[in-house]
Amino acid sequence: MSDQLSDQLSDQLGDQLGDRLTILVAARDEEDRIGQTVEGLRTQFPDASIVVADDGSRDATAERAEEAGATVIRLARRGKGQALTLAERRLEPGPLLLCDADLRGDLRPLVESDAELAIAAFSARVGGGLGLAKAAARSLIRMRCGLAPREPLSGQRYLTARARSAVFPVAMGFGVETRMTIDAVRAGVEVEEVELDLEHRATGRDLRGFAHRGRQLADLVLSCGPQAVNYRGLRLPLVGAAVGLAVPAVAPVAAIGLADDLWSGPERGFRAHLTSGPTTGTLKLVGIPLYALARTRSPSAALLVGLAANAVNQLDTRPGRALKAFGIGALLLGGAPRKAVAAAVLIAPYDLKEMAMLGDAGSNALGAVLGFSSVELLTGRSRWSAIGALSLLTLIGERRSLGSLIESTPVLCGLDRLGRQA
Numbered sequence: 140m141s142d143q144l145s146d147q148l149s150d151q152l153g154d155q156l157g158d159r160l161t162i163l164v165a166a167r168d169e170e171d172r173i174g175q176t177v178e179g180l181r182t183q184f185p186d187a188s189i190v191v192a193d194d195g196s197r198d199a200t201a202e203r204a205e206e207a208g209a210t211v212i213r214l215a216r217r218g219k220g221q222a223l224t225l226a227e228r229r230l231e232p233g234p235l236l237l238c239d240a241d242l243r244g245d246l247r248p249l250v251e252s253d254a255e256l257a258i259a260a261f262s263a264r265v266g267g268g269l270g271l272a273k274a275a276a277r278s279l280i281r282m283r284c285g286l287a288p289r290e291p292l293s294g295q296r297y298l299t300a301r302a303r304s305a306v307f308p309v310a311m312g313f314g315v316e317t318r319m320t321i322d323a324v325r326a327g328v329e330v331e332e333v334e335l336d337l338e339h340r341a342t343g344r345d346l347r348g349f350a351h352r353g354r355q356l357a358d359l360v361l362s363c364g365p366q367a368v369n370y371r372g373l374r375l376p377l378v379g380a381a382v383g384l385a386v387p388a389v390a391p392v393a394a395i396g397l398a399d400d401l402w403s404g405p406e407r408g409f410r411a412h413l414t415s416g417p418t419t420g421t422l423k424l425v426g427i428p429l430y431a432l433a434r435t436r437s438p439s440a441a442l443l444v445g446l447a448a449n450a451v452n453q454l455d456t457r458p459g460r461a462l463k464a465f466g467i468g469a470l471l472l473g474g475a476p477r478k479a480v481a482a483a484v485l486i487a488p489y490d491l492k493e494m495a496m497l498g499d500a501g502s503n504a505l506g507a508v509l510g511f512s513s514v515e516l517l518t519g520r521s522r523w524s525a526i527g528a529l530s531l532l533t534l535i536g537e538r539r540s541l542g543s544l545i546e547s548t549p550v551l552c553g554l555d556r557l558g559r560q561a
Contacts, residue, residue: 158233158300160187160250165222165294166240167194170203172340173240177207180238183247187236192226194219200240215560217493220315220362221373224308228372235303239294244337246295254331255302256323258288259295262336272355276317279363284324289332292316292355302328308374311494313355314362321363367400367496370456375493378486379501382508385482388434392448392507395426396499403499423449423503431507435514439522444510446529451506452499453536458559459491460545465505472512479508491558 162180166173173191180189191204195216204211212226223237236250249257276291294316298306305326310318323330361376368374377400383393399419424445431444451468455461462483469475483505489495497505517525535541545551 160234161230162187162189162236164191164238165219166191166200168196168198169240170198170200173200174203174207177209192222194222218312220309220311227307235298237296241340249297249333255299255328256330257297258293258332260290260332260334262334272352276359280320283321286324310362312358314358317359318362375496377498378495379497382482382501382504385478389504389507391430393500393504396503399499440514447510448503448506450529452502455502456542461502462487468509
C-alpha cells in the first residue's frame with residue numbers, strides 16, 4: 140500500500156469513527172510476536188486505545204505488550220473467548236477491533252468497511268492443517284444462521300457499537316469466532332468479509348498442530364450448542380445433559396433441567412415460582428417428583444428424589460460446587476452408578492476451569508441419581524429422616540443463600556474453593 144493511500148485511510152478513519160476505536164488483542168505465550176503486533180497497530184491506528192488481554196501467559200507476553208505501548212489486562216488462563224469477554228467489559232463503549240496476537244498486515248481497510256461486523260479474509264493461505272476445523276465451522280454457521288463465510292475462523296473483526304452489544308459476552312475458547320458470526324446474523328447485524336493481505340503464524344501438520352485443531356473442533360461444537368452465562372459473566376456451554384445420556388434413568392430429569400436452563404425467567408426459589416404462574420421452575424417442581432413417582436410407585440420416594448434433585452441444584456452457583464456435593468453424597472450412600480460418577484469426573488475439570496457449565500440439566504440429574512440411590516437404601520424412618528434433612532436444607536436455601544453460608548464457614552469454604560480458579 141502506498142504512503143499516500145495509507146495517509147488517506149488514516150484521515151478517513153478519524154472522520155468515520157464518532158467514538159474512539161478500541162483494539163482488543165487476546166494473547167497467550169506470544170512474547171516473540173506481541174510487541175511487533177502492537178507496534179504495527181499503533182502505527183495504523185495512532186488514536187486508538189490498544190488493550191491486550193493476557194490469557195494466563197507463562198512467558199513475558201504481558202511485559203512485551205506493555206513495552207510496545209499497550210494496556211495489558213492480566214487474566215487467569217481460561218481460553219480465548221473467556222479472555223475477550225472479561226477484558227471487553229473493562230473497555231470504553233464504542234467500536235471495537237479484535238486482532239490476533241501474531242498478526243502481520245494492515246487492518247485499516249477492515250475498519251473502513253460500512254458493515255456492522257467486518258471480518259478479514261486472508262488473501263493467501265500459509266500453512267495450516269487439512270481444513271477440517273474451517274469446514275466444520277463453516278457448516279455450523281450455515282446450519283445455525285444460513286451464512287456460508289469464506290473465513291469462519293478469522294479472529295480479525297471490526298464491530299460497531301451495535302454489533303458489539305449483540306455478540307458480547309462471546310462464546311468460550313476457540314469457538315468465539317464461529318458463535319460470534321452466528322449471533323450477529325441472527326441479531327440482524329450486517330456481516331461482510333473483506334479480503335486483506337495478512338499473515339499470521341499457522342499451525343503445522345505435526346502433533347502439536349493436530350492437537351490444537353482437535354481442541355478447536357471440540358470448542359466449535361460446544362460453542363454452537365446451548366449456552367448460559369455464569370456468575371462471573373462468562374458465556375459457557377451447558378454440558379450437564381451428558382449425565383442424562385450416561386444414565387438414561389435420569390434423562391427426563393436432565394431434559395426438564397435443560398428446559399429451565401434455556402427458558403427460565405428471573406424467578407429463584409419455590410416461593411417465587413409458585414407466585415409467578417407457570418414457569419420452567421414450576422415444571423421442575425412438579426415434573427421431577429411426578430417422574431420419580433411413576434418410576435417408584437412410592438410418594439415418599441418421589442418426595443426424596445425431588446428434594447435431592449433440588450438440593451444439588453441449589454448448590455450449583457459456583458464452579459464445581461454441585462459436583463462436589465454429588466461426590467460427598469455418593470460417599471455417604473456408599474457409592475453411585477458408575478456411569479454417573481464417570482460423567483461427573485469428566486465434567487469436573489471443565490466446570491472448575493470455567494470452560495463449561497453443569498447447568499440445571501446436570502445438577503438436577505446428579506441430584507436425582509442420589510435420590511434414586513437413596514430410595515434403594517433407605518426405608519421407613521431412615522427415609523423420612525433423609526426427607527426431613529433435605530426439606531430443612533431447602534428451607535434454609537429459601538431464607539438464606541446456601542452459597543453465602545458455605546463461604547462463611549472456613550472448612551466448607553476451603554473445600555468449596557478447592558480446584559477453582561480465583
